[in-house]
Amino acid sequence: MNSYETVFILTPSLPDKQVEEVINKFKSILTAEKAVIINEENWGLFELAYPIQKKTTGYYSLIEFKADSTVISDLETQLKRDERILRFLTFRQDKNFVEYANKRRNKIKDLK
Numbered sequence: 812m813n814s815y816e817t818v819f820i821l822t823p824s825l826p827d828k829q830v831e832e833v834i835n836k837f838k839s840i841l842t843a844e845k846a847v848i849i850n851e852e853n854w855g856l857f858e859l860a861y862p863i864q865k866k867t868t869g870y871y872s873l874i875e876f877k878a879d880s881t882v883i884s885d886l887e888t889q890l891k892r893d894e895r896i897l898r899f900l901t902f903r904q905d906k907n908f909v910e911y912a913n914k915r916r917n918k919i920k921d922l923k
Contacts (some may be wrong), residue, residue, distance in 0.1 A: 812877045814849070814909050819890060819899035820869035823856055833895055834872055840889055846878035850916055863897045875904075875912060 819837075825920045830853075838848060854871035863869070883901055903912055904912060 812847070812879060813830065814875070814877050814912075815883065815901060816873065816875045816904055816912070817890075817899060817901040818871065818873045820863070820871055820897040822860070822864075822895050822897055823866060823868040823870055824869065825895060826832065829895070830870055830872075833893065834874075837886065837889065837894075838874065840886055841874070841876050841882065844882040844885060845891040846872060846876045846882050848876045850875040850912070851918065852919075859897075866897065869897050 817837075821833060825833070834851070834853065838851070841848060850873075851872040854873065856870050858868050859866070880903075887899070887901060890896050903910055
């Protein structure tokens with residue numbers, strides 16, 4: 812199993828209930844494919860660097876998970892099909908980045 816991280820931007824006009832619904836949808840897609848979700852962070856509403864579909868803000872969310880490489884194509888297909896997703900990026904974490912991500916998560920936990 813490889814470690815992956817997916818960041819996606821949701822359309823800003825969604826109510827909080829629908830934002831949670833979309834995030835849970837993609838988490839359930841991952842768990843249905845036997846992926847292990849390591850971390851989930853909802854970063855909130857931020858201004859975009861450039862307009863996407865005439866929108867200047869978006870709701871950012873991050874999911875870190877471990878899965879086989881075959882899961883990624885299914886996940887990205889579902890992300891492309893969902894109209895509420897403005898952009899997404901999925902990448903495989905190398906061993907150095909996994910170590911960095913663990914330190915970052917621990918630092919966030921310490922702040923809470």
